[in-house]
Structure formats: C-alpha cells, structure tokens
Amino acid sequence: MTTQKNGFNYCYILFALCLLVMLPTTAHASSLKLSGPNSVVKEGYFTVSVSAPNFDELNRVTIEVASNSEFAKSTRQFPTLGDFQDISLTGFSNGTYYVRARAEGPDNQIYTSNTIEITVEHYPLWQSLTLFFVGLVIFITLVATLLLLHRQWIHSRQERHD
Amino acid sequence: MTEFALDTSTGITIIVLFGVFWVAFGYWLGRKNRSHEDFALAGRNVGFAFAAATAMATWVTSNTTLVAPQLTYQFGIWGMVGYSFAALGLVLFAPMAKRIKELLPNGYTSGDFVRLRYGNLAWLVFIIISVVYAFGWLISLGMAGGILLESLSGLDYHIGMTTILIICVGYTLFGGMRAVIATDFIQALIIIVGISFIAYWIIDNVGLQSIHSNLTSEHPQLLDMLFPAAVMFLFNNIFFGLGEIFHSNVWWSRALSFKKNVAYKAYLTGGLLWLPIPIVTGFIALAAPQLGIFPPSPDMIGPTVAAAVLGKVGAIIVFIVIFSALASSLDSLLAATSDLVTQDIFHKKLKPKASDKTLMRFNRSCILGLGIVTWLLCLPRVATLGALLNFAGAFVASTIWPIVLGLYHRRLTGTYAACAMAFGTAFGMLSYFVVGFYVAALVSCAVSGLICLIGILRSREEFDWDGLNEKEQSNAN
Numbered sequence: 001m002t003t004q005k006n007g008f009n010y011c012y013i014l015f016a017l018c019l020l021v022m023l024p025t026t027a028h029a030s031s032l033k034l035s036g037p038n039s040v041v042k043e044g045y046f047t048v049s050v051s052a053p054n055f056d057e058l059n060r061v062t063i064e065v066a067s068n069s070e071f072a073k074s075t076r077q078f079p080t081l082g083d084f085q086d087i088s089l090t091g092f093s094n095g096t097y098y099v100r101a102r103a104e105g106p107d108n109q110i111y112t113s114n115t116i117e118i119t120v121e122h123y124p125l126w127q128s129l130t131l132f133f134v135g136l137v138i139f140i141t142l143v144a145t146l147l148l149l150h151r152q153w154i155h156s157r158q159e160r161h162d
Numbered sequence: 163m164t165e166f167a168l169d170t171s172t173g174i175t176i177i178v179l180f181g182v183f184w185v186a187f188g189y190w191l192g193r194k195n196r197s198h199e200d201f202a203l204a205g206r207n208v209g210f211a212f213a214a215a216t217a218m219a220t221w222v223t224s225n226t227t228l229v230a231p232q233l234t235y236q237f238g239i240w241g242m243v244g245y246s247f248a249a250l251g252l253v254l255f256a257p258m259a260k261r262i263k264e265l266l267p268n269g270y271t272s273g274d275f276v277r278l279r280y281g282n283l284a285w286l287v288f289i290i291i292s293v294v295y296a297f298g299w300l301i302s303l304g305m306a307g308g309i310l311l312e313s314l315s316g317l318d319y320h321i322g323m324t325t326i327l328i329i330c331v332g333y334t335l336f337g338g339m340r341a342v343i344a345t346d347f348i349q350a351l352i353i354i355v356g357i358s359f360i361a362y363w364i365i366d367n368v369g370l371q372s373i374h375s376n377l378t379s380e381h382p383q384l385l386d387m388l389f390p391a392a393v394m395f396l397f398n399n400i401f402f403g404l405g406e407i408f409h410s411n412v413w414w415s416r417a418l419s420f421k422k423n424v425a426y427k428a429y430l431t432g433g434l435l436w437l438p439i440p441i442v443t444g445f446i447a448l449a450a451p452q453l454g455i456f457p458p459s460p461d462m463i464g465p466t467v468a469a470a471v472l473g474k475v476g477a478i479i480v481f482i483v484i485f486s487a488l489a490s491s492l493d494s495l496l497a498a499t500s501d502l503v504t505q506d507i508f509h510k511k512l513k514p515k516a517s518d519k520t521l522m523r524f525n526r527s528c529i530l531g532l533g534i535v536t537w538l539l540c541l542p543r544v545a546t547l548g549a550l551l552n553f554a555g556a557f558v559a560s561t562i563w564p565i566v567l568g569l570y571h572r573r574l575t576g577t578y579a580a581c582a583m584a585f586g587t588a589f590g591m592l593s594y595f596v597v598g599f600y601v602a603a604l605v606s607c608a609v610s611g612l613i614c615l616i617g618i619l620r621s622r623e624e625f626d627w628d629g630l631n632e633k634e635q636s637n638a639n
Contacts, residue, residue, distance in 0.1 A: 081457055088458065
C-alpha cells in the first residue's frame with residue numbers, strides 16, 4: 001500500500017516535470033509565425049516576415065521554399081540577415097511555392113513555423129512586349145524630334161551669323 | 163546575434179569626421195559669395211572640369227548606389243542594364259543645355275522658363291510636379307542615408323538619416339551653389355575610384371563563373387532576357403530619367419551656372435562617365451545569392467553584399483562612397499529647390515522688388531526649411547526606395563514633351579502644355595496603382611506626348627522667343 005502510494009507520487013512529480021520542460025518548447029513552436037504576400041506575385045520577388053515573441057533568443061533563422069507542401073524534395077534554404085525579421089527573396093519563375101521558417105532555440109531545438117503558399121504568375125509576355133515596343137516607338141520619336149529641332153536651330157543660328 | 167560590417171562607433175566616427183570637413187569646406191567657399199547670383203548660380207562661371215564632375219556626381223545618387231542594386235536583385239540583368247540607360251537623360255540634355263543657355267542668358271530656374279514660355283497655368287502645374295518630385299527625391303536620399311548606416315553599422319535608421327541631413331543642409335546653407343559644385347567634384351573622384359575598387363574586388367574574390375552558375379540553378383528568372391516585369395521596366399526607367407533631368411531645376415541651374423559653351427560638353431561627358439556606374443553597382447547585387455545574402459529589404463542589398471565581401475576595410479570604403487553619392491545629390495537638390503522657391507515664388511510672385519540681400523536670406527531660410535520638412539517626412543519609413551522614386555516617375559515623365567517642344571517649337575501653347583503635364587501625371591499615377599511602378603513613367607510620357615501633338619496640330623499661334631528675356635527687377639543692395 002505504502003509502495004503504491006509512493007509510486008503514484010513519483011509518477012505525478014515526473015509528469016509535472018515533463019510538463020514544465022515541455023511548456024517553453026510548446027510556446028516556441030507555436031509562436032514562430034511566417035507571413036507573406038496575400039495576392040498573386042507578378043514580378044517573381046516577394047518579402048516574407050518571421051515573428052516570435054522571443055525572436056531575439058532564436059538562432060539560424062532560415063526560410064525554406066519548396067514546390068510541394070511536404071517539403072520533401074527541391075527545398076531551397078535562405079538564411080535571414082542578422083536579427084532582421086524580414087527577408088526579401090527574388091528570381092522565382094511561375095508556380096506555387098510553399099514557404100516556412102525554421103529556427104534554432106536557445107536549447108538547440110529546431111522550431112518550425114506555419115507554412116504559407118505563394119503563387120508566382122508573371123505578366124503575359126505579349127503584354128510586356130507590347131509595352132516595350134510602345135516605349136521604343138515613343139523613345140525613337142522623342143530622340144529624333146529633339147535632334148532634328150536642335151539641328152534646325154543650329155542651322156538657323158549659323159545662317160543669321162553669316 | 164547580428165554581426166554588422168562596422169561597429170556602430172566606427173560608423174558614427176566616419177560620419178562626424180566627414181560632416182565636419184564638408185561643413186567647414188562649405189563655410190570656407192561661402193565666404194566668396196557676394197550676391198544672390200553668386201550664391202544661387204556660382205557667379206555663372208563654372209568651368210568644364212567642375213561642370214562635368216558635378217553633372218556626373220549629382221546623377222550618382224541613392225538611385226545609383228542603392229536602387230540600381232535593388233532593381234538588379236529584383237529584375238536581374240535587365241534591372242542593371244535598364245538602369246544604366248538613365249545616362250541617356252544627361253546625354254540628351256547636353257544639346258538642350260546649350261539651347262537653355264542661349265535662350266535664357268540671365269535666367270535662374272526651369273520654373274522661370276515654363277512661366278515665360280507657357281504662362282501661369284502651365285507654371286502652376288509644373289511647380290506642383292517639381293515640388294512633388296523634389297520631395298520624393300529628398301525623402302529617398304534622407305531614407306537612403308538612414309538605410310546605409312543601418313545596414314552597415316546597425317545604427318538606428320532615424321539617427322543615421324538625421325545626421326546625414328544635418329551635414330548636407332549645413333554646408334549648402336553656408337556655401338550655396340559654389341560649395342555644392344566644389345564638393346561634387348571631390349565626391350565624383352571618390353565615387354569613381356571607390357566603385358572601381360569594389361567591382362574589381364568582388365570579381366576577383368567571388369568570381370563571375372560561380373555567380374552565373376548559382377543564378378542559373380537557383381534564380382534563373384534573373385538571367386531571363388524575357389523577364390516580363392523587367393521588359394516593361396526598361397523604357398519606363400529611361401523616361402523616368404529623362405523626365406527627372408529635363409524638368410528639374412537641379413540640371414537647369416547647372417546649365418545656367420556653367421560658362422558659355424561648357425554646358426554641352428559637360429553634360430555629354432558627365433553622361434558617358436555615369437553610364438557604367440549602375441552596371442557595376444548592380445552587378446554587386448547579382449553576387450548576393452551566391453554569397454547566401456538575402457536582405458530584409460531589397461534596397462539594402464548593395465551595401466550589405468559589398469560589406470560582406472570586402473570586410474571591415476571594404477565596409478568603410480562602401481560607406482564613404484555611398485555617403486559621397488548621397489551628399490552630392492542631396493546638396494544639389496536642396497540648393498536647386500530653394501532657388502526655385504526663392505526665384506519663382508518669392509521673387510516673381512510675392513516680392514518682385516526684393517533686394518539682393520533679402521533674396522539671399524530667403525534662399526538660406528528655404529534650404530533650412532526644406533531640410534526640416536524632409537526630416538519630418540523621412541521619419542516614417544514609408545516605402546522601399548525604388549517604389550518611392552518610381553512614384554515620382556508618373557509626375558516627371560509628363561514634362562518631357564512640354565519641355566523639349568517648349569525649347570524648340572513655337573506652336574505649343576500654354577493650355578496644351580498644362581493639359582499634357584496634368585493628364586500625363588494623372589494617367590501615370592493610375593497605371594502605377596493598377597499595373598505597377600514599372601509602367602508609370604511610360605504611360606505618363608505617352609499621354610503627355612499625345613496631347614502635345616494635338617496641341618501643335620491645332621495651334622495657330624507662334625511664340626516669340628524674345629518673350630523669354632525678362633528684365634530683372636531686384637534692387638542690388
């Protein structure tokens with residue numbers, strides 16, 4: 001009977017200790033949050049932000065980008081700079097990307113954030129080439145106008161002097 | 163946790179030493195100013211070497227040192243090459259500068275020209291555009307100062323921004339245009355030597371092959387010559403650059419302060435010297451992924467990469483180069499904008515008989531006032547530098563056609579010029595919000611050009627160029 005009572009106390013204390021150890025970990029893991037662009041990215045670059053109440057205590061904050069939500073293959077890693085919480089990523093082709101943050105806590109444990117989905121869909125090429133050629137035509141017209149008018153003025157000035 | 167390239171104390175020491183030097187130099191140069199013309203236009207007697215250096219150094223600004231790498235980081239090869247095409251602004255302004263000097267031998271500002279050529283309505287639209295642009299540029303320069311110090315030394319953005327503003331306002335206040343041009347000359351030398359050194363160091367240490375391999379495998383879009391947003395951005399950037407230079411009093415006041423026959427050669431040389439600089443600063447950003455550097459904000463990429471590659475000594479060089487670039491533009495803009503306010507608003511509209519001494523005093527107060535307003539507007543970090551600058555693109559690109567045609571063509575009237583600038587700006591802003599910053603200037607220039615064409619075709623009047631010769635009314639006390 002006495003043994004049973006002591007055993008129960010021992011288990012109870014162990015359970016309580018485990019809870020105490022688990023508490024900060026749960027706080028870290030659940031509080032590491034990642035946010036990013038809300039709309040479709042048209043230019044292939046975007047900025048994501050990592051946040052956590054105890055961000056200063058985290059080390060090696062890295063952003064992981066993958067083309068599938070399981071981060072099974074082709075996962076690219078981008079380290080954040082210093083203790084900045086934002087990271088600007090660039091050069092993405094059309095597609096859907098899954099992005100999450102990973103960080104190392106003071107206890108060397110790895111924590112992972114929520115996963116966000118970012119869709120990159122560049123402008124159609126016909127649209128950008130149309131604008132390009134509109135720009136080219138205006139530019140050529142402008143340069144030709146400027147040079148012709150300037151030349152006319154130089155000639156008229158020379159004629160006046162002659 | 164953060165390891166910045168420079169200690170905060172080193173950053174502060176450099177900036178204090180530079181600050182003291184520039185302000186003392188400005189004060190020393192300012193002792194030679196005897197009249198308002200001396201203060202505002204350096205006595206209209208600037209020679210070729212100083213003229214070419216000031217044209218080039220003023221155009222090397224936060225745009226070139228921070229935004230060119232930003233756009234390269236975002237748009238890849240096109241960002242870098244497209245940015246360098248902004249040199250066309252200086253090159254094409256060269257013939258116009260010659261014409262300006264001929265038409266307005268006693269003129270002071272670009273606003274003077276617009277008022278006399280097109281009348282009050284167009285002048286009002288033009289002044290609004292100039293003020294919006296001047297503040298957009300001033301804010302971007304103030305912000306760039308804060309970002310520079312923060313990314314290299316970890317110094318708080320607000321402290322860095324405030325310090326750089328105080329220094330530039332200080333020496334411009336004492337020395338006027340003479341100090342602006344003399345400091346620009348030294349700053350141009352620092353910029354050319356410093357940037358060449360950084361580029362050589364990066365190519366030597368990181369290697370072109372490894373940068374190319376990394377970009378091909380990890381960020382292929384940056385090497386894509388058909389990158390849609392970048393293709394759209396190309397001509398937009400050209401028109402933005404043309405609009406900035408063609409309308410801004412920064413460039414007009416220089417053209418008017420140069421000796422006769424110097425302006426054309428000076429702007430052409432300045433443009434050609436400037437052309438490779440964005441290529442070099444932009445290239446720095448392409449090395450970022452290979453080095454594993456991904457900045458919190460794209461406008462921090464240039465100094466961050468350079469400092470990472472070059473270490474502490476390199477960081478000091480980067481710091482000095484970018485500080486020189488910022489200062490050379492900030493001082494020019496402060497001087498030119500205060501000239502515009504003093505001459506166009508105070509002298510021409512409010513106190514036509516103001517004495518020379520009063521004009522000089524008012525000009526100095528304007529410089530101080532502009533500095534304070536810029537500081538207030540820089541306090542909240544409203545946008546990235548690129549986005550902020552390109553917003554101004556919608557405004558300035560609308561002035562390209564009215565300025566070119568106004569200088570050479572007799573038949574464009576004030577009403578059409580005002581409509582071209584107002585509607586060009588409105589449509590440019592609309593496209594900025596509906597499509598993106600990379601089309602704002604293009605749309606603005608296209609709409610403005612169309613209205614100018616209609617104006618020329620419909621007009622029956624011919625402007626008399628003698629109408630630009632306005633008699634000076636000030637009392638030379």
